[in-house]
Amino acid sequence: MGRAWKFGNDIDTDAIIPGRFLTIYDPKELASHAFEGTRREFSKEAKDGDVIVAGRNFGCGSSREHAPLALKGAGIEFVVAKSFARIFYRNAINTGVLPLVCPDTDKIADGAEVFVNLKEAYIEADKKTYPLEPIPVFMMRIVEAGGLVEYAKMRGNK
Amino acid sequence: MGLTITEKIFSAHCKKECRAGDVVMAPVDGAMIHDITGPLAINVMKEMGGGSVFDPKKVIMLFDHQIPADSISAAENHVMMRTFAREQGIHNYDIKEGVCHQVVPEKGRVKPGDIVVGSDSHTCAYGALGAFSTGIGSTDMAYVLKFGELYFRVPETIRINANGKFQDRVGPKDLILTLAGDIGADGATYRALEFCGNAFSDMDIPGRMTCANMAIEMGAKAGIVPPDEKTWEYLRGRTDCTPFSLASDEDAKFFETRDYDVSKINPKIAVPHNVDNVVDVTEVAGKPVDQVFIGSCTNGRYEDFARAAEVLGDNVFSEDVRVIMVPASKAEYMKVLKAGLIEKFVEAGALVEAPCCGPCMGGAFGLLAPGEVSLSTSNRNFRGRQGSAESFVYLSSPETAAASAVTGVITDPREV
Numbered sequence: 001m002g003r004a005w006k007f008g009n010d011i012d013t014d015a016i017i018p019g020r021f022l023t024i025y026d027p028k029e030l031a032s033h034a035f036e037g038t039r040r041e042f043s044k045e046a047k048d049g050d051v052i053v054a055g056r057n058f059g060c061g062s063s064r065e066h067a068p069l070a071l072k073g074a075g076i077e078f079v080v081a082k083s084f085a086r087i088f089y090r091n092a093i094n095t096g097v098l099p100l101v102c103p104d105t106d107k108i109a110d111g112a113e114v115f116v117n118l119k120e121a122y123i124e125a126d127k128k129t130y131p132l133e134p135i136p137v138f139m140m141r142i143v144e145a146g147g148l149v150e151y152a153k154m155r156g157n158k
Numbered sequence: 159m160g161l162t163i164t165e166k167i168f169s170a171h172c173k174k175e176c177r178a179g180d181v182v183m184a185p186v187d188g189a190m191i192h193d194i195t196g197p198l199a200i201n202v203m204k205e206m207g208g209g210s211v212f213d214p215k216k217v218i219m220l221f222d223h224q225i226p227a228d229s230i231s232a233a234e235n236h237v238m239m240r241t242f243a244r245e246q247g248i249h250n251y252d253i254k255e256g257v258c259h260q261v262v263p264e265k266g267r268v269k270p271g272d273i274v275v276g277s278d279s280h281t282c283a284y285g286a287l288g289a290f291s292t293g294i295g296s297t298d299m300a301y302v303l304k305f306g307e308l309y310f311r312v313p314e315t316i317r318i319n320a321n322g323k324f325q326d327r328v329g330p331k332d333l334i335l336t337l338a339g340d341i342g343a344d345g346a347t348y349r350a351l352e353f354c355g356n357a358f359s360d361m362d363i364p365g366r367m368t369c370a371n372m373a374i375e376m377g378a379k380a381g382i383v384p385p386d387e388k389t390w391e392y393l394r395g396r397t398d399c400t401p402f403s404l405a406s407d408e409d410a411k412f413f414e415t416r417d418y419d420v421s422k423i424n425p426k427i428a429v430p431h432n433v434d435n436v437v438d439v440t441e442v443a444g445k446p447v448d449q450v451f452i453g454s455c456t457n458g459r460y461e462d463f464a465r466a467a468e469v470l471g472d473n474v475f476s477e478d479v480r481v482i483m484v485p486a487s488k489a490e491y492m493k494v495l496k497a498g499l500i501e502k503f504v505e506a507g508a509l510v511e512a513p514c515c516g517p518c519m520g521g522a523f524g525l526l527a528p529g530e531v532s533l534s535t536s537n538r539n540f541r542g543r544q545g546s547a548e549s550f551v552y553l554s555s556p557e558t559a560a561a562s563a564v565t566g567v568i569t570d571p572r573e574v
Binding site for chain 1: 181194195197198201202205206207223224229231232234235277278279281293294295296297298300301304305309343344347348377379432519520521525538540541542543546547
């Protein structure tokens with residue numbers, strides 16, 4: 001169980017982690033600047049088990065992988081949104097923050113008590129459940145391997 | 159049923175017919191890393207087991223975002239990348255050549271029909287030369303550096319059919335802002351844009367680069383202009399490739415086709431805080447600006463500065479505006495210099511900086527204070543993009559930027 005951090009549409013990667021922090025690579029340190037300009041309390045209050053719940057096109061903009069890393073450093077394991085920007089979606093999968101598509105995020109309130117059941121593909125929010133769309137088969141292979149780094153290790157050295 | 163350009167490029171690389179929707183593992187012809195996302199890619203490659211890069215000649219390294227190093231941590235990242243380049247035998251353009259999306263085409267590192275990836279979202283810019291190029295994250299890049307290939311979902315294509323002649327002082331940036339406004343920030347997610355029609359065949363390569371560059375602002379994976387005489391002319395002397403034909407088949411399947419008459423397009427501006435928040439410049443005319451930035455991978459070429467200079471004429475820039483100009487590469491800088499434009503701009507009151515990304519991403523310099531307004535020829539106006547989250551960024555063409563820099567308020571360039 002964690003709390004829902006509710007965001008709107010078109011949350012860009014500059015909002016998630018501003019450009020002036022891109023020389024940092026440590027997830028914890030990045031997390032201390034997450035949403036610094038737009039949602040200052042996030043970096044102080046987010047904790048393990050919390051879930052980001054957003055509208056359309058989450059993670060648009062820059063390809064900076066610092067964005068999912070900052071969320072990971074803040075303890076976020078799942079981002080549940082109506083849709084994702086393409087590069088963020090891949091980056092999130094690769095870094096172990098799972099992007100999950102849910103058409104019903106409007107029904108989930110900020111601060112709701114939430115829980116993601118990945119196996120049965122639903123998110124529970126304030127005791128109501130909403131279905132999650134399945135992760136595409138190819139992406140699931142990477143998820144199951146434990147991320148792209150592990151997937152690459154399995155493939156071995158050339 | 160025929161194939162789109164994108165499907166043809168993937169089919170050629172995968173040596174089998176590839177259709178939109180297929181997930182394929184495709185070899186890449188080039189992989190670009192810069193100072194912001196490169197260090198992470200290198201570290202992750204080491205986590206993956208390290209070893210040698212797939213082909214040092216296909217790896218393009220340069221520094222452009224935070225140059226010359228603006229902090230000790232940036233300097234350390236540069237050192238780390240230089241060391242990696244030396245160990246791996248990768249040619250490193252370092253801080254000397256300019257912005258990645260200008261340098262890669264300029265140095266002949268991309269050609270029509272290629273698949274090129276870069277750990278920068280605006281890598282889609284090389285579609286201006288008929289390549290399939292797309293931005294990826296650092297972990298995907300680590301995988302590419304190691305294995306020389308990456309998985310892709312072959313995208314559907316939205317064809318933009320733009321015809322007609324632009325009005326005076328209206329151009330490619332106004333067209334691509336129009337598209338962003340119409341299609342929306344996620345209207346082309348997972349799709350490729352294909353730019354066709356005589357507005358594109360008449361357009362010079364720098365203009366095509368401006369348009370292809372901003373495909374990502376609609377969520378697109380790529381933005382491709384079919385190669386033509388102008389493309390081959392641009393590539394002559396830069397690459398040894400010989401002309402061949404590459405176009406979508408007549409009976410190719412498009413997700414959607416959109417028609418535009420560019421003669422009807424007025425000067426456009428994206429207002430805070432989204433790129434698809436596009437209106438005619440006249441709708442926000444009169445708004446005071448604190449800073450004007452002309453440059454970036456979107457509009458930092460000689461032709462952009464020539465457009466700005468034409469609008470400037472014999473005027474000087476407003477006392478109340480900080481005008482920052484940054485040509486996108488050393489070669490472009492030299493063209494602007496030799497044309498006498500740097501002298502003209504400096505005398506008119508501008509600061510002309512050495513080639514780099516500049517204020518575009520709010521990293522190195524030119525950051526905004528709360529409440530300040532910037533008019534920028536770059537590609538993003540997200541909240542906090544160029545400094546304070548309480549600042550305001552507008553995006554426009556070089557013509558509109560120059561006109562506004564003269565008057566000190568947002569101005570339709572046709573009125574100066």
